[in-house]
Amino acid sequence: MSPVVLFDAALALGVLGCAALALTLRDRTGTVAAFMLTGLLVALSWLRLGAPDVALAEAAIGAGLTGALFLRGARRLGPLRARPPAPAQAAAAALGAAVLSAALLWAFATAPAESLYPPRVAAALEDSGVSNPVTAVLLNFRAWDTLLEIAVLVVALLLVMTLSPPRVIPDKLGALVQPFARIVVPVAVLVAGHLLWQGAEAPGGAFQAGAVLAGAGLALVLGGVRVDRRVLRRALTALALAGLAVFTLAALASQAVTGALLGYPDGQAKAWIIAIEGALTLSIAATLCLLFTGYGRRSAR
Amino acid sequence: MTPDLIYPAAGAGLIGLALWRLATCGDTLRRIMALNVLAVGIAMLMLAAGRETLMLAAGRETSTLAAGRDTLTRAAGQDTPQTAGAGFLQAAADPVPQAFVLTGIVVLVAVTAALMALAERLGARDGD
Amino acid sequence: MSLVATLLGTAMIAAGVGFLLFAALGLWRLPDTLSRLHALTKADTAGLALVALGAACLSDTPAALLPLGLCALLVAVSGATIGHLIARRLMRRPAA
Structure with a gap:
């Protein structure tokens, strides 16, 4: 396994881990910090996917400004008060979400890749x-x-x-x-x-x-x-x-x-x-x- | 799992995580955050798909930034500048999904701001 | 690019990454907020400056120096300010 693949895998795990923290921590400030960290790691991973324009926007808007909005809201909304859901509901939701994730990934891996836009963009780029x-x-x-x-x-x-x-x-x-x-x-x-x-x-x-x-x-x-x-x-x-x-x-x-x-x-x-x-x-x-x-x-x- | 599927898997995982939280958590701030995570997951899938199609256009084995730019600029009759660290940065992704995702990010922050304003208004009514 | 610059750059980046690792370790293991802040701000600023210097040694064009210098400057300034803000908050509210 090459170092770059290892880096990709670590980065993907980091993104998932931070997102999980952001969505499960009970402390409001910690939640927002984890969310902003997720945004920054996501920006890094989009750099790896060859999309620097989007990575810049995600780092500035997704991580920075949205994080600021959440911090403002965290202060105003006060501590978390929600009751945990019934175990049956949580289990059913987890099962449904997992099945949907797996189906998405399966669809992604098996769908035929067709190159529609890049040649057309390349052909028209000169006149743009x-x-x-x-x-x-x-x-x-x-x-x-x-x-x-x-x-x-x-x-x-x-x-x-x-x-x-x-x-x-x-x-x-x-x-x-x-x-x-x-x-x-x-x-x-x-x-x-x-x-x-x-x-x-x-x-x-x-x-x-x-x-x-x-x-x-x-x-x-x-x-x-x-x-x-x-x-x-x-x-x-x-x-x-x-x-x-x-x-x-x-x-x-x-x-x-x-x-x-x-x-x-x-x-x-x-x-x-x-x-x-x-x-x-x-x-x-x-x-x-x-x-x-x-x-x-x-x-x- | 093949290396090509690492980021799509992360995207699918983010979508699943966000949907699970949306279904099980009643807290407003957390639900808005889950919506943001959901959007990020979808964007990740779109960008990964965009890279795949561009690789197809460029030929499978050329996966560096220089080669990716090359496909786009060759038709435009330009020289491709040699970029340092080209082995680490991947081929430039398909510009059309990139533009969609960029639009999505900006719309998302606007929606988030509107939702937070609503939530704060509701919270003020519920609370004190 | 000369061999000396490559070696120097790689060494500096490695040292910078070491600093950042120790900052992370300090953040994780140190007992209270002030000592964590101590570990974080100093090691962070030095680590990033070293990484930027190393990257400058590795880059081919002088034009790369400007953004790298700017990065180091911005991180140093914001690190100092944030450290100050957190510490100030802590001093005002010793109970928390």
Whole structure:
């Protein structure tokens, strides 16, 4: 057995073990820590599966931001109170889940592998304006899906606005937090710009850049930055909605110019993609920040 | 078990684990977390399947990053840059499932935020 | 790439991994939070810096130095801050 296979097996076991801990520990903080660890290990395993774009997004969003959301919820929801299920129910559920897992794996192992997309993506990549195939799929070949995805983000934001969970007011965190933010935030902004720009030919793009930027925003919020809260939140909301607006306008403009919705004019695809991605980065960052900090008038720590 | 099935097995295991927890646990936070784990398991299966199809396109024996990129960039008439550590990083996966999974991750965090807001609202009503 | 750089890089990565292993061991075996924190922050920062240095020796291009340096810097800064926050919390609430 080669060392690489051993590494893969250890990593897969680590992922499963951490997920099991996340879903069974009774201590809330421990649960969230195990969940974030699962996210990081999953990102590593996706790197091994040849998907660095997705690994970046999972590390930043799946492990980082979702973990932050869970931590907020863990504090607000209080300790675990649920009763354990009846043994018969637990056993039946375990049996059902195990059978389903085994069936999935069996289907995966026996299904005929057919290579449909890669040759077509490779053939069309030259005209897409970018050389990172994932960015080409996201913002050119299937830009429609991405437009609707941004719409989903806006809907989630509207829902959070309506529910108005208490705003996040950070504890006083002591002397080191401000120097931390002073170093990390500028670096995060630079990294986000780099990720956005290199997304055209290497792993990266609007989602990863937006997530990093949102992380910087959370560092500022938790560091207790003093800004006029109402003005700031209005600006962020406007920014969050602007992404969808720009994307929709671009779709309509491309319809007017080329006769195809989100079919970019010949030779200008890269400019269109970078413009849309720039707007999306800022809007995704603002949306993710607002989803975390909340809208409510009441406040809680 | 063959090495190709390690990650699919992990994905299937995550799905089973998440479904088991969804069926047996009544706690809201845990159920939302189980939903996240379920999504990760499905994404893992999709990415593993995507790698399989790309290997098929590239020819079974060429399984390095350079060779994987090569398949995608050769048609585009570009040179493939030599990457350090190419033996460790696997062939680039099929970009279409990658794009799906990327979309899924972003939608999932939005859904999680909305669900947490709902749960906190419900918790406030139930509790105090 | 010269043989010296390869050897040096491999040795540094091995040393870094050793540091990280000891940090994990300390986290597992040490009795209370403060001593665990002691093991974690110091060994973690040094271990990752060593791994980054080793990787820099192994890389062919000078361009790889920037992200590696950034990684080490970010881990050092966040490690110090988080260590401070945990310790501060502990001091405020000695009962917990």
